[in-house]
Amino acid sequence: MKSQNIIAKYPQTAALIYFLIFGWMSSICVITAFSEALTVKPSDEFFGLTKLWTFHMTFTPENWDTMQPEGFDGGRPPFFGGPSPEGNEGERPERPGRMGRPDREDRPDRIDGSGRGMGGPGRGMGGPGRGMGGPGGFMDGSDLQYVSADLNLEGETFSNVAIRFKGQATLRMTGNSLKKPYKIDFNRNVDVQEFFSLTKINLNNNAFDPSFMVEALSYETFRDFQIPAPRTAYAKVYLTVPGKFDKEYLGLYTVVEQVDSRFLKRNFGHKDGLLLKPSMVRGLPYFGENWDDYKQYDPKTEVVTWNEAKRFMDFTKFANESTDEEFRQTIGEYIDIDQFLRFLAVNVAIANYDSILQMGQNYYIYHNPETNKYVWIPWDLDLSFGKFMMGGDPDTQAQSSIREPNSVKHPLIDRLLAVEEWNEHYLQYIRQFTNEILLPDRIQQKVDAIHAVLHETVKEEPRNVYDEYLKCIARTSADNDTSSSLPPANDRRRGFRGGPMFGSFSIASWIEKRAESIRQQLEGKSEGIKMAGRGGFGPGGFGPGGPGGFGPGGPGGFGPGGPGGPGGFGPGGFGPGMFLAPQLSAALKGDQDGKITKSEWEKHTNRWAEEWDQDEDKSLSEKELSDGLSTIFKVPDEFARMGPPGGFSPGMFLIPTFLEKANNADQLESSIFRQLWSEWFTEWDANQSADLDETEIAAGLNAILRPPRDFMGGPPGF
Numbered sequence: 001m002k003s004q005n006i007i008a009k010y011p012q013t014a015a016l017i018y019f020l021i022f023g024w025m026s027s028i029c030v031i032t033a034f035s036e037a038l039t040v041k042p043s044d045e046f047f048g049l050t051k052l053w054t055f056h057m058t059f060t061p062e063n064w065d066t067m068q069p070e071g072f073d074g075g076r077p078p079f080f081g082g083p084s085p086e087g088n089e090g091e092r093p094e095r096p097g098r099m100g101r102p103d104r105e106d107r108p109d110r111i112d113g114s115g116r117g118m119g120g121p122g123r124g125m126g127g128p129g130r131g132m133g134g135p136g137g138f139m140d141g142s143d144l145q146y147v148s149a150d151l152n153l154e155g156e157t158f159s160n161v162a163i164r165f166k167g168q169a170t171l172r173m174t175g176n177s178l179k180k181p182y183k184i185d186f187n188r189n190v191d192v193q194e195f196f197s198l199t200k201i202n203l204n205n206n207a208f209d210p211s212f213m214v215e216a217l218s219y220e221t222f223r224d225f226q227i228p229a230p231r232t233a234y235a236k237v238y239l240t241v242p243g244k245f246d247k248e249y250l251g252l253y254t255v256v257e258q259v260d261s262r263f264l265k266r267n268f269g270h271k272d273g274l275l276l277k278p279s280m281v282r283g284l285p286y287f288g289e290n291w292d293d294y295k296q297y298d299p300k301t302e303v304v305t306w307n308e309a310k311r312f313m314d315f316t317k318f319a320n321e322s323t324d325e326e327f328r329q330t331i332g333e334y335i336d337i338d339q340f341l342r343f344l345a346v347n348v349a350i351a352n353y354d355s356i357l358q359m360g361q362n363y364y365i366y367h368n369p370e371t372n373k374y375v376w377i378p379w380d381l382d383l384s385f386g387k388f389m390m391g392g393d394p395d396t397q398a399q400s401s402i403r404e405p406n407s408v409k410h411p412l413i414d415r416l417l418a419v420e421e422w423n424e425h426y427l428q429y430i431r432q433f434t435n436e437i438l439l440p441d442r443i444q445q446k447v448d449a450i451h452a453v454l455h456e457t458v459k460e461e462p463r464n465v466y467d468e469y470l471k472c473i474a475r476t477s478a479d480n481d482t483s484s485s486l487p488p489a490n491d492r493r494r495g496f497r498g499g500p501m502f503g504s505f506s507i508a509s510w511i512e513k514r515a516e517s518i519r520q521q522l523e524g525k526s527e528g529i530k531m532a533g534r535g536g537f538g539p540g541g542f543g544p545g546g547p548g549g550f551g552p553g554g555p556g557g558f559g560p561g562g563p564g565g566p567g568g569f570g571p572g573g574f575g576p577g578m579f580l581a582p583q584l585s586a587a588l589k590g591d592q593d594g595k596i597t598k599s600e601w602e603k604h605t606n607r608w609a610e611e612w613d614q615d616e617d618k619s620l621s622e623k624e625l626s627d628g629l630s631t632i633f634k635v636p637d638e639f640a641r642m643g644p645p646g647g648f649s650p651g652m653f654l655i656p657t658f659l660e661k662a663n664n665a666d667q668l669e670s671s672i673f674r675q676l677w678s679e680w681f682t683e684w685d686a687n688q689s690a691d692l693d694e695t696e697i698a699a700g701l702n703a704i705l706r707p708p709r710d711f712m713g714g715p716p717g718f
Contacts (some may be wrong), residue, residue, distance in 0.1 A: 043266075046196040047231035047257065049216055049446060050453045055203070056152040056238040056247065057163065057182075063147035064241045067164060148189055158195065162188035170207040170382075178239060179251045179462065181205045183258075200258040203237060205251070209382050210465040210504050211472030212458065213450050215254050217443065217507070218381035222346050224437050225429075227339070228267035229378050230257035236457055252457050259364050259377055260300075268375075274308040274367040275300040277379070281360040283410045286316040300364070308367060315374065319411045327415050335412070336373045337422060343376040344413060345429035348405040349438055349518060351398065352384035353391035358407040358531065386510050391531065394505055398513040401528035402430050402521050427522065434518045444508040447473050468504035475508050580633055580651070581698035587632040595691040598681055605677035609670040619667040625655050653705045680704065 046053075059067070146162040162185040165171055174180045182203040186195045195201065206212050215232065222229035233255040239248045257263060261271035276297045287293040291309040301308070315334045322330065331337065347355055355362050355378070364377040386394035391407075406413050417423045451473050458469045520526035588596045588604050612620055612628030620628070629651030661676060662668045684692055684700030692700075 041196050043196045043198050043231070043257070046198070047233045047255075049220060049232070050449055051233040052453050052457065053233060053235045053255070054154060054238070055235045055253075056240065058150040058152070058240040059147065059163075061241055061243055063149060064244065067145055067147045069143055069145070069165070144183075146185065146188060151184065153195075158186060158193060160189045161186050161193070166202060167204075170205055174205065174207060177462070178245070178248060179205050179207075181207075181253075198257070198262060200260055202256040202258060203235065203253040204256055204382065205253055206382065208387065210468035211447075211507060212252055212254065212454060212469070213447060213472070213507065214385050214387060215256070215380075215382040216450070217446060218350055218352065218384045219256075219378070220446070221350060221433075221437050222343075222378050225342055225346050225433055227343050227346060227378065228263075228375075230259060230263070232256050234454065234457075249460065249462065251461050251463065252454065254382075259379065264366065268366070268368050268370070270369055273301075273369045274304060274312060274365075276312070276365040278356075278363065278365065279361055282408055283360070284316055284319050284412055286313070286320045289313060297365075311367065311372075312374075319415070324415070324418075328419055331412075331416070333372075334374060336368075336371065336375050337416070338425070339375045340412065341416065341422065341426045342429050343378070344405070345426055345433055347378070348400075348402055349430055349433050349514070350381075350384045351386050351388075351391065351400055351514065352378070352381060353388045353397065353400075353407070353531070354380070354383045356410065356413075357405055358388075358391060360408070385507060386505075386514070392529075394510055395513070396529055398510055399517045399526075399529045401530045402427070402518055403528070404530045407531040430518060431522055434515050438511060438515050438518075440508045440512040440515065443511050444475055447507055471504040472507055474506045476506070580653070580701050581694045583633050584697055584701070585694050595693050596697075597691045601681050601692070602674075602678065606674055609673050613670060617667075618670045619663075620658075620670065620673055621667055622655060622659065625658055625668065626652060629654055654701075657704045 144164045144166065146164045148160050149163045151158045151161050151163075164183050165180050166183040167181040170181050183200070184203065185200045187193045187199045193199075204215060206215070209215065212234075216234075219229045219232055223231075235253045235255050237250045237253050239245050239250055259275070259277075264273065264275070265271040277300055279296055279298045281296055287296075291304070291313065294309075294313070297312075318327075318330065318334060344356075346352075347357055353359070356376070362378070362380040364379060366375050366377060367373075368375055386397040388397070391397050391400070403417070417426060455469075459466050517526065517528060521528045585596065588600055608628055609620070612624050614624055614627075633651030658668050658673070658676070659666060661672050680700055681692065683703075684696050686696055686699070
């Protein structure tokens with residue numbers, strides 16, 4: 001009664017109050033409905049091998065331009081030789097080595113999570129020489145700038161999400177294509193915004209995988225074997241930038257879950273604990289007692305307590321310096337041995353060599369605070385299943401050794417497998433994984449299920465890869481040849497064939513070969529092919545080295561290094577030389593058996609010195625060298641479809657080698673150019689037969705090749 005009197009006495013006020021209350025209740029309902037629609041739904045509803053979504057990203061023209069790293073021109077990134085991109089330090093949203101937002105202040109009782117640099121002075125990657133050290137090279141994630149955009153998923157729009165490019169080769173090698181990889185952060189700009197209970201996802205462009213399935217299948221094999229690994233889905237992605245692109249179709253992407261605090265909470269029950277993502281770390285080096293020297297391990301934790309840092313430094317010291325007996329007795333206090341052996345077994349079985357096994361990257365190390373032990377998490381698996389060029393051709397990787405699986409020394413792998421008990425456990429895990437998970441029919445069933453969802457979408461792919469896609473999903477017969485070995489010399493005159501990174505072969509057929517090789521090795525009928533020395537960063541490393549890694553000294557060096565010695569890509573004929581040798585042999589026009597005499601060698605190299613000297617100043621500039629080498633070393637057809645930027649050629653690997661002999665004006669005198677070729681002929685003629693075959697040329701190229709300028713430097717931009 002009293003309330004009715006109040007309403008009667010103040011009707012306008014009552015109406016306003018009613019309106020506000022009703023509006024507030026309605027907004028709650030709307031927000032709740034929106035949240036239930038996509039925001040707080042469990043992430044399991046988003047991920048799945050056969051889940052295909054439609055994404056539409058919308059940028060303002062200003063934000064789209066801002067997102068392009070320095071050197072990009074209308075979506076065309078620099079490849080090699082250009083200036084390393086530099087982000088705006090004052091506007092970088094992510095502080096190097098930190099998970100959190102930059103507005104959070106450091107606490108005095110904590111030490112910084114450290115940065116993304118490549119460490120202080122290195123421990124030697126070979127003899128002195130003109131170096132490649134320092135920052136730059138492939139994009140460091142801190143150089144890839146987040147901008148605000150809108151993301152529409154199946155008709156539901158998320159506003160003010162943060163998006164940036166991501167990746168190394170998968171970004172650089174897209175060339176003038178718009179189909180670049182992206183990282184999306186939903187609550188970087190809006191604290192409470194979520195996406196299926198996630199805050200961050202990755203859109204991977206499958207640049208090297210015409211099947212679109214390798215990464216998704218590989219992650220699932222880890223999860224099937226009780227190794228926590230990111231989940232995946234698929235997305236058709238569209239791009240709108242007013243005035244530039246109107247719902248432009250970019251193509252089919254693999255959506256990959258981010259390894260972050262939510263991933264850790266879901267898989268380990270904790271979101272705390274040190275999380276590291278090693279970047280080109282050879283082995284498990286101990287860098288001393290100063291945490292600032294551990295930047296190459298690339299901490300992802302927002303801030304790192306002294307106890308966490310000390311624990312990890314003690315761990316690396318113990319792994320490298322303990323006696324065999326101490327190691328056997330105590331290593332289990334530092335790591336979950338069973339988990340590591342399972343992690344190792346899956347990597348080896350699926351031939352994932354762009355990993356801890358060879359390149360020292362593409363995995364996480366997590367310190368579980370509940371157990372006080374370290375565990376390993378896989379990452380970036382698009383080059384598994386025999387697709388990693390530096391591991392050799394797919395057939396080689398299908399036969400790779402399970403008993404000596406790593407191509408570079410690693411104290412954990414080497415020392416654990418040296419203990420009979422743990423070696424037996426590891427081999428048992430290999431056997432179990434092969435018998436239960438890595439079954440050709442089982443994998444083919446998954447391939448068929450994915451194909452049923454994707455095949456029409458792949459037909460729409462801008463890269464026109466449907467024929468290669470069909471080869472990848474085939475079960476057997478003519479389409480299942482997994483060999484990327486070099487054919488006889490006389491059949492190779494058509495030039496560069498492309499490495500297995502770009503190859504198309506039946507997934508199930510490769511699985512069958514790999515499983516059979518593993519069975520043969522377990523039964524003692526085969527030793528497999530040992531991967532030691534095959535590519536990677538073995539003694540001498542990638543380049544000429546010296547204190548500071550690539551370069552002649554100073555900060556920015558490339559990792560812990562190894563014994564001194566010449567640079568290059570490792571022994572055994574594996575490396576870029578394996579793929580460049582056929583083209584060089586063809587250009588030198590060897591005789592019928594493919595061998596090249598010294599007179600033929602000198603005739604053509606002397607001719608190049610004259611023809612490449614466009615300004616006739618009796619010297620060759622970097623551009624003249626690049627233009628000349630591109631006439632010899634052609635871009636493979638498989639790569640050309642991805643639209644590499646103008647001026648790129650596989651021969652650019654040779655430019656730094658030539659420029660080591662250049663004068664102060666970066667001009668290589670023609671006489672020195674001729675002299676270099678003459679010296680190489682003599683050095684490469686291993687059997688002193690006065691001629692060179694393709695094997696000798698490949699080995700010689702591997703010995704002299706250097707990464708192109710800015711090819712390496714910063715850690716991966718993931």
